Amino acid sequence: MIAVWLKIDEERIVQALQEAGEKLDSVEGEVALDFSSVRRIDPSALSALEEFAGLADDKGVKVVLRGVNVGVYKVLKLVKLTSRFSFVS
Amino acid sequence: MITCEEVQERVPIPLAAESLSEERIAYLEKLVSQARTAAAVFTQFTQEDVDRIVKPMVLAGLEQAQHLARLAVEETRIGVMEDKVIKNMVATEFVYNYIKDKRTVGIIREFPERNLVEVAEPIGVIFSILPITNPTSTVLFKCILAIKTRNAVIFSPHPNAWRCCSEAVKIMYESALKHGAPEGVFACLESHTLQDNAYLMRHKDVGLIDATGGPGAVKAAYSSGKPALGVGPGNTPVYLEKTADLNTAVTDIVLSKTFDNGTICASEQTAVIDDEIYDLVLKKFADLGTHVCNEKEAELLARTVIDAKTGFMQPMAVGQKAADIARFAGLSVKPGTKLLIAPIRGVGRGHPLSVEKLFPVLAVYRAKSVDEALKVCVDVNHAGGLGHTAVIFSRNDEIIRRFGELMNAGRILVNSPGSVGAVGGVYNDLAPTFSFGCGTGGGNSTTDNVNIYHYLNIKRVARRIQAHMWFRVPNQIYFNMNAVENIRQFASRSTIIVTNPSMEQLGHVDLVRRYIPEGTHVHVSVIPDAEPEVKVVMQGVQELNFYKADQIIALGGGSVIDAAKIMKLKYESPEADLAELAAPFLDLRKRVIQYPTEKVNRARLIAISTTSGTGSEVTPFAVLTDKERGRKVTLADYSLTPDVAMVDPQFVMSMPKGLTADTGIDCLTHALEAAVSSYGSAYTDCNAMQAIRMVFKYLPIAYEQPRDEEARSMMHNAACIAAMAFSNASVGVNHALAHAFGARFGVAHGRANALMLPHVIAYNASVPTKFLPSPYQKGYIAHKKYATIADLLGLGGHTIEEKVKNLVAATEQLLDQLGFPRSIADLGISKEEFERAMPDLTKIAFDDPSWRSNPRMPLMSELAELFWKAYQGRGLAKVAGVPEQQTA
Numbered sequence: 001m002i003a004v005w006l007k008i009d010e011e012r013i014v015q016a017l018q019e020a021g022e023k024l025d026s027v028e029g030e031v032a033l034d035f036s037s038v039r040r041i042d043p044s045a046l047s048a049l050e051e052f053a054g055l056a057d058d059k060g061v062k063v064v065l066r067g068v069n070v071g072v073y074k075v076l077k078l079v080k081l082t083s084r085f086s087f088v089s
Numbered sequence: 090m091i092t093c094e095e096v097q098e099r100v101p102i103p104l105a106a107e108s109l110s111e112e113r114i115a116y117l118e119k120l121v122s123q124a125r126t127a128a129a130v131f132t133q134f135t136q137e138d139v140d141r142i143v144k145p146m147v148l149a150g151l152e153q154a155q156h157l158a159r160l161a162v163e164e165t166r167i168g169v170m171e172d173k174v175i176k177n178m179v180a181t182e183f184v185y186n187y188i189k190d191k192r193t194v195g196i197i198r199e200f201p202e203r204n205l206v207e208v209a210e211p212i213g214v215i216f217s218i219l220p221i222t223n224p225t226s227t228v229l230f231k232c233i234l235a236i237k238t239r240n241a242v243i244f245s246p247h248p249n250a251w252r253c254c255s256e257a258v259k260i261m262y263e264s265a266l267k268h269g270a271p272e273g274v275f276a277c278l279e280s281h282t283l284q285d286n287a288y289l290m291r292h293k294d295v296g297l298i299d300a301t302g303g304p305g306a307v308k309a310a311y312s313s314g315k316p317a318l319g320v321g322p323g324n325t326p327v328y329l330e331k332t333a334d335l336n337t338a339v340t341d342i343v344l345s346k347t348f349d350n351g352t353i354c355a356s357e358q359t360a361v362i363d364d365e366i367y368d369l370v371l372k373k374f375a376d377l378g379t380h381v382c383n384e385k386e387a388e389l390l391a392r393t394v395i396d397a398k399t400g401f402m403q404p405m406a407v408g409q410k411a412a413d414i415a416r417f418a419g420l421s422v423k424p425g426t427k428l429l430i431a432p433i434r435g436v437g438r439g440h441p442l443s444v445e446k447l448f449p450v451l452a453v454y455r456a457k458s459v460d461e462a463l464k465v466c467v468d469v470n471h472a473g474g475l476g477h478t479a480v481i482f483s484r485n486d487e488i489i490r491r492f493g494e495l496m497n498a499g500r501i502l503v504n505s506p507g508s509v510g511a512v513g514g515v516y517n518d519l520a521p522t523f524s525f526g527c528g529t530g531g532g533n534s535t536t537d538n539v540n541i542y543h544y545l546n547i548k549r550v551a552r553r554i555q556a557h558m559w560f561r562v563p564n565q566i567y568f569n570m571n572a573v574e575n576i577r578q579f580a581s582r583s584t585i586i587v588t589n590p591s592m593e594q595l596g597h598v599d600l601v602r603r604y605i606p607e608g609t610h611v612h613v614s615v616i617p618d619a620e621p622e623v624k625v626v627m628q629g630v631q632e633l634n635f636y637k638a639d640q641i642i643a644l645g646g647g648s649v650i651d652a653a654k655i656m657k658l659k660y661e662s663p664e665a666d667l668a669e670l671a672a673p674f675l676d677l678r679k680r681v682i683q684y685p686t687e688k689v690n691r692a693r694l695i696a697i698s699t700t701s702g703t704g705s706e707v708t709p710f711a712v713l714t715d716k717e718r719g720r721k722v723t724l725a726d727y728s729l730t731p732d733v734a735m736v737d738p739q740f741v742m743s744m745p746k747g748l749t750a751d752t753g754i755d756c757l758t759h760a761l762e763a764a765v766s767s768y769g770s771a772y773t774d775c776n777a778m779q780a781i782r783m784v785f786k787y788l789p790i791a792y793e794q795p796r797d798e799e800a801r802s803m804m805h806n807a808a809c810i811a812a813m814a815f816s817n818a819s820v821g822v823n824h825a826l827a828h829a830f831g832a833r834f835g836v837a838h839g840r841a842n843a844l845m846l847p848h849v850i851a852y853n854a855s856v857p858t859k860f861l862p863s864p865y866q867k868g869y870i871a872h873k874k875y876a877t878i879a880d881l882l883g884l885g886g887h888t889i890e891e892k893v894k895n896l897v898a899a900t901e902q903l904l905d906q907l908g909f910p911r912s913i914a915d916l917g918i919s920k921e922e923f924e925r926a927m928p929d930l931t932k933i934a935f936d937d938p939s940w941r942s943n944p945r946m947p948l949m950s951e952l953a954e955l956f957w958k959a960y961q962g963r964g965l966a967k968v969a970g971v972p973e974q975q976t977a
């Protein structure tokens with residue numbers, strides 16, 4: 001199993017997710033995205049996250065979000081995205 | 090009645106959205122998805138973030154007020170551009186002024202004295218229907234509200250106001266976005282259809298529908314199954330009462346009725362004028378540039394502006410100038426006429442102009458009296474304006490009060506114009522709004538001026554309160570041998586000694602009389618040696634009145650002292666209704682029936698107990714038998730507590746063995762139940778525990794050696810101390826069982842208590858099937874309390890369970906020592922008879938208020954089980970496992 005771990009920077013969430021999406025081909029098993037430095041998330045980041053979840057799904061890769069704060073978690077819950085990811089603290 | 094919007098939406102809004110194309114559905118879904126995302130993202134915003142966005146939006150609205158007003162008038166051809174500018178400014182500046190310092194994020198209000206905090210939760214996506222009459226001002230208002238409350242809105246403008254509305258939404262959106270609002274927070278439907286509305290109203294992700302439109306749209310919103318805010322149609326009556334400041338009244342009405350050519354639905358529709366001022370008022374109207382129609386002109390006008398078939402106003406007249414309307418009607422009026430005034434003689438279908446008219450036409454009615462005026466106002470209010478607005482001009486507070494009570498209107502405005510007054514924030518302190526809630530009268534859920542709080546889910550964080558408790562006992566308690574001598578210190582002109590025959594025979598009455606100060610008139614009232622009856626009590630009250638008593642000395646057991654308590658109550662407060670005062674209650678502080686506080690007489694009650702059990706000398710309870718109605722009346726109130734208690738063992742030295750045992754166990758039951766009561770406190774615990782220790786130590790001695798002065802004294806004190814505990818902590822399920830069983834089978838109270846006691850201890854110490862709500866206790870502690878008692882008694886045991894078992898065993902041993910029958914069967918009651926009685930017993934025990942403070946809530950089946958255990962007796966009192974997690 002080849003797992004990938006990526007740190008997500010709040011200032012460039014969309015780009016980071018796009019880059020992560022490009023790496024998905026080389027990933028087997030799961031990809032972990034570290035959200036511990038993301039204080040807030042905006043609509044474009046949400047859109048990118050949803051897209052990334054779709055790509056990962058297609059490739060059979062499990063996406064693990066690490067360190068998601070409860071405010072961001074509630075946003076993901078409201079837009080019904082939580083079921084697409086695993087969460088670790 | 091009907092509003093302009095409804096006139097234009099005669100085609101009912103279909104709730105089915107099946108006719109929408111796939112492309113259209115995709116478009117609507119995209120709008121909702123964007124709004125949902127924006128609303129979700131918005132939840133991360135702080136109050137400061139939100140306020141940072143709102144202020145520039147308000148400024149943008151103010152800057153564009155004229156531009157938007159012009160657009161609105163050009164597109165809708167309704168209203169007055171200059172007035173619409175004012176509307177746009179009110180919708181921004183006045184609304185901002187109202188909301189700027191209000192919290193809408195996180196904790197929004199705190200009530201420290203109630204341990205309550207209100208927390209704001211946004212709604213999410215709001216679907217908002219916009220009117221044609223106030224299109225741009227409503228957009229500005231709703232956008233500001235939505236951002237302040239962190240909601241996203243999808244707007245659906247009236248088809249004839251789409252351009253101006255979408256421009257207003259665009260201005261608000263751009264400003265909001267520029268200052269940090271999430272993308273997609275506002276959207277405006279492009280070229281909407283009624284099916285679009287139906288689809289969005291039912292969309293699962295739309296949280297609220299805010300329908301500022303005609304009754305059709307409001308009804309569709311309320312029928313959608315979604316939470317909705319709606320407005321209702323208006324038909325505002327204005328009463329000009331003869332004391333009014335007429336210059337103010339007439340000016341305000343003209344201002345209001347001509348504002349934006351009368352398009353605000355709160356504007357006055359019919360002026361009801363007192364006869365005495367009618368002519369003067371019409372003259373003043375004429376002086377201000379209005380045209381007062383004669384009868385023929387009024388008829389022509391009615392034919393023009395009211396649809397004869399429907400009885401509603403003609404859409405073409407809405408928001409038009411008075412002069413233009415006059416021209417359509419063929420009336421000759423002066424150029425620049427502001428308002429057409431048409432006298433009417435009644436309200437209803439036969440009087441077409443009595444309905445809502447959203448244009449500058451005002452009906453006037455001459456009222457011969459205040460009553461007639463108010464009646465006509467009620468008629469107008471009910472002719473299509475329920476829940477909306479009503480106006481009065483008067484200086485007479487009483488008439489203003491009557492008007493306020495009679496009108497069914499969310500806004501009842503006094504000495505101010507209807508339209509601008511109802512909007513709020515200008516003439517009064519109503520919340521500024523462009524959405525008038527009209528309550529159930531108007532088919533709405535609120536009568537409020539819709540504001541920020543209607544755009545929020547307000548959550549309440551309710552912290553556990555530390556319930557107030559109490560410890561109330563007589564002011565003075567004298568105890569130990571010869572305590573009765575203390576009667577000397579109580580001056581009295583007229584004293585009545587309430588007692589029973591045996592006290593006289595034993596010489597106790599003479600003993601008491603000896604200590605009553607000289608010069609006191611003393612009368613002895615001897616009552617039967619039984620539970621007091623109403624008749625006996627009332628006889629005693631007559632004696633108190635006859636002798637004008639200022640002191641009552643109750644000398645006897647519980648029955649005598651109870652009788653004296655009730656005599657005192659009826660003597661001091663003759664109006665007190667005993668049956669009413671006996672009404673059931675759950676919490677003493679919240680009881681429905683209050684005991685009288687006004688007193689026509691006053692008398693000191695000194696209670697001298699002659700048994701060592703009930704403790705009535707310090708309790709706030711009294712039991713009375715109402716033979717006429719065939720029932721017992723239990724009174725409970727601290728005002729019944731005697732003023733002075735005397736606990737003198739010389740009066741109990743001659744108690745027979747059986748009575749010593751019965752009353753002693755009654756005392757023990759009081760103490761044990763108070764000790765584990767859910768109303769218990771440190772104040773009652775110390776009394777309860779001490780009384781238990783004294784009973785276990787001295788009751789066997791008092792029973793075996795009745796002349797042992799120390800044992801008698803200690804038991805007498807124990808009864809009083811236990812009573813102080815249960816007076817404040819109450820009793821429990823043991824008493825409920827004993828009351829039911831004792832009454833049914835004629836068994837003495839102490840004896841009935843004894844039969845239940847070991848089983849009840851075991852029951853309360855076990856894991857409850859059902860917990861009883863109790864704000865006074867933290868966690869279930871009855872088993873721990875029993876263990877503490879076992880420790881105090883030195884019964885041994887390592888675990889709580891062992892200690893409880895030892896307490897049960899010690900109680901059984903004590904009952905054996907006192908020669909109690911150890912089962913109900915031992916009393917000679919057959920199993921069949923007991924079985925037959927069981928349904929009644931459990932029902933009566935369950936109805937008994939005693940168990941309300943029991944630590945464990947008894948189920949009916951559990952009461953039956955306890956009865957059966959008591960029937961079979963010894964060895965069945967088993968602790969069914971104490972709560973493990975709390976076992977020490």
